Amino acid sequence: MRLFTDLFLLLALFLSPVTAIGTSCFKVVSALVSRPGHLFDKFQSEICDAGCQPTVPHWDQWTRNNTFVPAVRSLMQRMNVPHKEEALLKMGDDVALKIKESCGPMLGGGLHICSDSETLAGFGNCFKRNFLKASIKHLPTLIPMASEESCKEQLTFLEGDELWDITIPQNMRDYAKVDSASASPFHMAHATFLRPLRPTIRPSIWRQHRYAHSSQFQPFVPPSPSSLGKPTEAKTYKRTIKWFRRILYVSLATGVVYGIDNQFYASSLTRTARTFSLGLLVALDYKINFRPHPPLASSIAAVHARNAERLSDLLRHNGGLYLKIGQAIAMQSAILPPEFQQMFSRMFDDAPQNDWKDIEKVIREDFGKSPEEVFGISFTGDPNKGVMERRARASASVAQVHWARLQDGREVAIKIQKREIVQQLVWDLWAFKVVTLIYSKVFDIPFYSLVPYISERLSLETDFVNEADNSENMAKLVAAEPRLRDRVYIPRVYRELSSKRVMTAEWVEGVRLWNKDAITRPWRGGWGQGSPGCHGTPLDRPGADSADRNMRPPTTKPERDYWRGRNNRGGLGLSLKDVMTTMVDLFSAQMFLWGYVHCDPHPGNIFIRRKPNGQPELVLIDHGLYIHMEPGFRHQYARFWKALLTFDNRTLGEIVKGWGVNNPDFFASATLMRPYSGGDMSTQRGLQGLSKRERAERHFEMQQKLRKAIRDMLGDETKWPQELIFIGRNLRIVQGNNQFLGSPVNRVKITGIWASRALIESPDLPLAEKIRNIGRHLVFRMVLFSTDIFFYFTKVRQFLHLGGGMEDDIEAQMQNMAKDIGVELNHSVFEG
Numbered sequence: 001m002r003l004f005t006d007l008f009l010l011l012a013l014f015l016s017p018v019t020a021i022g023t024s025c026f027k028v029v030s031a032l033v034s035r036p037g038h039l040f041d042k043f044q045s046e047i048c049d050a051g052c053q054p055t056v057p058h059w060d061q062w063t064r065n066n067t068f069v070p071a072v073r074s075l076m077q078r079m080n081v082p083h084k085e086e087a088l089l090k091m092g093d094d095v096a097l098k099i100k101e102s103c104g105p106m107l108g109g110g111l112h113i114c115s116d117s118e119t120l121a122g123f124g125n126c127f128k129r130n131f132l133k134a135s136i137k138h139l140p141t142l143i144p145m146a147s148e149e150s151c152k153e154q155l156t157f158l159e160g161d162e163l164w165d166i167t168i169p170q171n172m173r174d175y176a177k178v179d180s181a182s183a184s185p186f187h188m189a190h191a192t193f194l195r196p197l198r199p200t201i202r203p204s205i206w207r208q209h210r211y212a213h214s215s216q217f218q219p220f221v222p223p224s225p226s227s228l229g230k231p232t233e234a235k236t237y238k239r240t241i242k243w244f245r246r247i248l249y250v251s252l253a254t255g256v257v258y259g260i261d262n263q264f265y266a267s268s269l270t271r272t273a274r275t276f277s278l279g280l281l282v283a284l285d286y287k288i289n290f291r292p293h294p295p296l297a298s299s300i301a302a303v304h305a306r307n308a309e310r311l312s313d314l315l316r317h318n319g320g321l322y323l324k325i326g327q328a329i330a331m332q333s334a335i336l337p338p339e340f341q342q343m344f345s346r347m348f349d350d351a352p353q354n355d356w357k358d359i360e361k362v363i364r365e366d367f368g369k370s371p372e373e374v375f376g377i378s379f380t381g382d383p384n385k386g387v388m389e390r391r392a393r394a395s396a397s398v399a400q401v402h403w404a405r406l407q408d409g410r411e412v413a414i415k416i417q418k419r420e421i422v423q424q425l426v427w428d429l430w431a432f433k434v435v436t437l438i439y440s441k442v443f444d445i446p447f448y449s450l451v452p453y454i455s456e457r458l459s460l461e462t463d464f465v466n467e468a469d470n471s472e473n474m475a476k477l478v479a480a481e482p483r484l485r486d487r488v489y490i491p492r493v494y495r496e497l498s499s500k501r502v503m504t505a506e507w508v509e510g511v512r513l514w515n516k517d518a519i520t521r522p523w524r525g526g527w528g529q530g531s532p533g534c535h536g537t538p539l540d541r542p543g544a545d546s547a548d549r550n551m552r553p554p555t556t557k558p559e560r561d562y563w564r565g566r567n568n569r570g571g572l573g574l575s576l577k578d579v580m581t582t583m584v585d586l587f588s589a590q591m592f593l594w595g596y597v598h599c600d601p602h603p604g605n606i607f608i609r610r611k612p613n614g615q616p617e618l619v620l621i622d623h624g625l626y627i628h629m630e631p632g633f634r635h636q637y638a639r640f641w642k643a644l645l646t647f648d649n650r651t652l653g654e655i656v657k658g659w660g661v662n663n664p665d666f667f668a669s670a671t672l673m674r675p676y677s678g679g680d681m682s683t684q685r686g687l688q689g690l691s692k693r694e695r696a697e698r699h700f701e702m703q704q705k706l707r708k709a710i711r712d713m714l715g716d717e718t719k720w721p722q723e724l725i726f727i728g729r730n731l732r733i734v735q736g737n738n739q740f741l742g743s744p745v746n747r748v749k750i751t752g753i754w755a756s757r758a759l760i761e762s763p764d765l766p767l768a769e770k771i772r773n774i775g776r777h778l779v780f781r782m783v784l785f786s787t788d789i790f791f792y793f794t795k796v797r798q799f800l801h802l803g804g805g806m807e808d809d810i811e812a813q814m815q816n817m818a819k820d821i822g823v824e825l826n827h828s829v830f831e832g
Contacts, residue, residue, distance in 0.1 A: 039168065043124075046172035048114035055112045056104045057231055065223060068092055098134035102126055104234040266420035268427035271318045278314050279435045282307045283442050308340040320421055321428040323351055323397030324458060353395040358419045359402070366499035375414070375497065375504075376407035388414070389557065398462055398624075403507060403557045411539060411557075412494065413508070417501035421462055429455045453722040457599075461624035464503040468493045470598075470623035471505070477594050484589060487582045489535055489609075489619045508619050509533045509560055510607030511572060516741060519579060519608055519616075521571025525563030531572065531609035532560045534617055563610075572610040577744040579608055579616045580737070584747050586618065587734055588754030591727060592638045593761065595629035599726040601733050603740075627726045631764040637727070641755035642780055645748070660719030743794070756780045 047054065072088050103126035107113065113123050261269040289296050289303045297303045315326035360371060367374045371388065378385035388404035395401075399417045406412060433451050440448040460466045475490035497504035509532040511518045525531070533539040539560060564570040583606070590597045600622060607619035629637065636655055643651040731751075738747045759765065759773040 039164075042164075042169050042172060044114075044117075044120060046169055047176050048120065050173075050176035052114060052176050053112040054114060055107055056100050064092070064096070095131065095134045098130050099127055101235050102130045105236070108234075265427075266423040268424050271322075271424065272427050272431045274314065274318065275322075275431045275435060278310055279438065282310060283439065287442060304340060311340075318428075319351060320397060320418065320424050321458060321462075324461070325432065351395050351397050353392045353400055354418050356390045359390075359400075359416050362416055362419050362501055366501050375404055377404060393557075399464075405557075410494075411507040412497070412504050413491075413506070414497075415464065415503045415505070417462065417464065422501070425459065425462060429459065449718070449720070450722055450725060454725065457625060457627065457726065463500060464498060464624075465500050467622075467624040468495065468498055468503055470626045473596065474598065474620070474623060477589075477596060478586075481589060481593075484582075484586060486535075486611075487615070487617060488586050489617055490623075491619065491621060492536075505621075507533075507539070508607055508621065509539055510609045510619055513579075513603035513606040513608060513737060514740070516576070518571045519574050520576060521569065521573065523563065523573030523610065523614075524565030524570030525610070528612050529563070530612040531563065531617075534609045534611055572608060572616070573614070574608065574610060574616045575744075576741045579618070580741055580745045580747075581750065582616060582618045583737065584734060584745060584750045585754070586620070587730055588751050591629070591730070592634065592641075592755045592758035595631065595634040597627050597629065597723075597727060597730055598623060599625045599627055599730050601730060601737075603737060606737075625726070627723045629723055629727075631762070633721055633723065635759065635762065635765065638755040638758050641752055642759075642776075645752045646780065658719065659721055659724075753781070 069089065072092070073085060103123055106119065106122055106126060107115075111119055113120055258270065261267055285296075285303060285307055288294075290300065292300075294300060294303055297306075312326070315322045363369075363371050363374060372378060372385075375388060376386050377388045379388070379390070384407075386405050386407045389402050391402075392400035393403050393413075398421055399415050402414045402416065404412050404414055432455065433448075436451045437448045440446060471490055471493050475492075478488045478490060479485050491505045491508050494504045494506075513519075530537065540558070561568065563572075583601075587598070587601060598620060601620070605620065605622040607621065609617045609619060611617050636658075639651060640655045642648070643655065735747060738745060756773075756777045760770050760777055762770075765773070
C-alpha cells in the first residue's frame with residue numbers, strides 16, 4: 001500500500017500551505033487535487049499489472065510502521081519541527097481509518113484492490129471522496145509548518161513531471177518487486193523498510209538546516225504477527241441499519257393501512273386512533289393540572305380552555321357521529337366550564353356537504369337504481385319528469401337534505417345519509433365506550449353504565465326506517481289529541497321512496513323558531529290566508545302564481561315569500577306566547593301523557609307557520625332521536641313533578657331514592673332548571689361551608705364539590721332511569737327556547753299542569769287512582785296560583801323595562817347557585 005504513504009506525505013506538505021496567505025498556496029491546491037486520478041493510473045500499470053494483491057489491512061500490518069512512520073519522522077527533522085511529528089502521525093491514522101471504514105467493505109469476499117478494473121476504479125473513487133474530507137480538520141496543526149516562499153517552490157515542483165512520472169512510479173515499482181519476491185506481506189514490509197527511504201519531496205523547497213542527531217541511526221524492525229493483534233472487521237453499523245429497516249417497515253405498513261382505511265373504511269381507524277391519542281392527552285392534562293395551582297398551566301381556566309379547543313377540533317375534524325355527540329354535549333354545556341361553552345357552541349354550524357357522486361352511490365346501494373329512476377326526475381330538463389337539486393339545502397352531521405319535485409308535482413325533502421356513516425358508526429361508538437370507560441375510572445364519575453343506552457339511541461338515529469316509524473307514530477298521537485291536533489303538524493313520510501338511509505317526506509315551508517322577528521312582524525299575506533302549505537294545504541296559492549311559475553326556471557325551488565309583502569318586511573304576525581304555549585304543551589304531552597318523547601327539539605327542528613285564523617302552527621321535524629317511557633316510570637315522573645312544585649319533600653325523597661339518587665336537592669334543581677327551595681337545603685349548606693380561601697383554591701374546591709354532587713345525583717347507577725338523560729335534554733332545550741323568545745309563558749306551571757292532568761287521563765291507571773288524582777289535581781291548581789302571581793309580576797316589570805322575564809329571574813337564581821359549585825351557566829349556546 002505504498003500509494004497511501006505517498007499521498008499522506010503529499011497531504012502533509014502541500015495541504016498545509018493552502019491555508020497560508022498568498023495566491024501561490026491556493027494554486028498548490030489546484031495542482032494537488034487534480035493528480036490523484038493520475039496516481040491510480042500509475043497504480044494500475046506499476047502494481048496491479050505486476051501481479052501484486054494489495055489490500056486495506058496491509059496498512060496496519062506493515063505500511064504504517066515500515067514506510068509512513070519513518071518518512072514522517074525524517075520529514076519533521078528536515079523541517080525542524082519534530083514536535084509536530086505526533087500530530088502528523090495522528091492525521092495519517094485518522095485518514096487511514098476513514099478510508100478503511102468507507103472503502104474497506106468494497107474488498108470483502110477475498111477481493112483485493114487489483115482484483116479487476118471495476119474494483120480498482122471503485123476503490124479509487126471512494127479513496128478520493130474521503131481523502132481530503134478526513135484531512136481538513138487537521139489544517140490548524142499544519143499551518144505553521146509552511147510559508148509563502150515554500151508554496152512558490154512547491155507549486156513549481158507539482159506542476160513539473162518529476163514527482164508524478166519518476167519519483168512516485170519508482171516507489172511503486174520498488175513495492176511491486178518486493179511484493180512479487182515475497183511469499184507474505186511481512187517479507188515485503190521488511191524489504192520495503194530496509195531499503196533507504198526515497199524522498200518524494202524536493203529538499204530545496206524547505207529552508208535548509210543542518211541538524212545534529214543525538215543518537216545513531218537504527219533500522220526499524222518489523223513487528224511480529226502476535227504483536228499486531230487480531231484483524232478487526234470493517235464497521236457495518238448493524239444496529240443503525242436494523243433500526244432504519246424497522247422504521248422503514250413501520251412507515252410502509254402505516255402508509256398501506258392508512259390508504260386501505262381511507263379508501264375502504266371511511267377513515268374509521270384513523271379517526272379512532274386520533275380519538276384515543278387526544279383522549280389520553282386530555283386525561284393526562286387534567287390528572288396533572290387539575291389542582292389549585294397547576295404545575296403546567298397558569299390557572300384551571302387555562303387548562304379548560306386548551307382542552308376545550310382540543311376536543312372541539314377533534315369533534316369537527318372527525319365529523320359524522322362525533323358532531324352529533326358534540327351537539328349533545330353542547331345542549332348540556334350549561335354545566336360545563338365557560339371555556340367549553342364557547343367552543344361547543346360551534347357544534348350547531350352546518351356540517352360540510354358530501355359530493356353528489358357519494359349521494360348517488362347511497363341511493364343506488366339502497367334502491368338498486370339511479371336517482372332518476374327512483375324519483376322520476378331528470379337533470380337534463382325533460383318536461384315530463386321531475387327535478388332535483390344536486391346541492392343540499394341543509395347539511396347536518398349524519399345526513400343532508402335535497403329539495404325535489406316529483407313527476408306528479410309533489411315537492412319533497414329527500415334526506416340522504418352520508419355514505420361514510422355506516423362504516424364509521426361501529427368504530428365511533430366503540431371509541432366512545434372505551435374513552436368513557438377510561439374517563440369514568442380516571443375521574444371517578446360513574447358515567448360508563450349510561451353509555452350502552454346512549455349508544456343505542458345514537459345508533460337508532462342513523463336508521464331512517466326508525467325515524468319514519470317515529471314520525472308516523474307521533475303524527476297519530478297528535479291527531480288523536482284534541483288539544484294539539486290543530487296546533488301541531490308532523491310532515492308526511494313517503495314510504496315507497498324511503499329506505500334505511502334515504503327518507504322522503506313532504507317539503508315544509510315555514511319560519512325557523514330562532515327567527516323571532518319573522519314570527520312577530522305584521523302579516524302581509526292577505527286576510528284569511530295562511531302560510532304556504534299550512535296544515536297540509538297546497539304550497540302555491542291556487543292560480544295566483546301561474547305566471548310566476550311559467551317565468552321561473554323549472555329546476556329551481558320557488559321562494560314563496562309573498563306573505564312578507566312588497567318590501568319584504570312582513571312576518572307571520574303571531575304571538576310568541578301562543579307559539580311557546582304550543583311547544584310546552586306538545587313536549588309535556590309527550591312526557592306525561594304518551595311517554596313518547598322527541599329528544600332533539602332545538603330551534604332548527606321546529607318550523608312556525610300561520611293558519612288562516614291567525615293562530616300559530618308548530619311543525620316538528622327530525623324524528624330520529626326518541627325515547628319511550630314505560631307506564632310505571634311515566635307515572636312516577638309525573639308525581640315527581642307535582643312534588644317539586646308543591647314542596648312535597650317526602651314524596652320527592654321516596655321517588656328519587658328509588659332512582660338511586662343520593663342528593664334530592666341537586667337533582668330537583670337540575671330538573672326544574674331553577675334552584676329548588678324545598679327539602680333539607682343540604683346543597684346550599686354544603687356550598688356555604690366552603691372555605692374563604694384565595695381565589696384559585698376556592699375555584700378548585702368548588703369544582704371538586706360539583707363532581708361530588710354529580711356522583712351523589714347519579715348515586716346507584718344500576719337504579720338510575722337512563723331515560724332521564726334524554727328527558728333532561730328535552731327540558732333543557734325547551735327552557736332555552738322559552739328564554740330566547742323572552743319568557744312569554746310560565747313554562748314550569750304548564751309542565752306541572754300536564755304532569756298532574758296526566759295522572760287523571762292516563763289509560764294505564766285504575767279508576768280509583770284516577771278519582772283520587774282528580775282531588776289532588778284541584779289542590780295542585782290552587783297551589784300553582786302562587787307561580788302565576790310571580791309570573792305576572794315579572795311580565796309587568798318586563799313591560800316597564802324594569803327587569804327581565806320569569807325565565808330570566810330563574811336563570812339568574814340558577815347562575816348564582818351554579819357559581820357556588822364552579823359552573824357558569826350559559827343558555828345562549830344555540831342562539832343564531
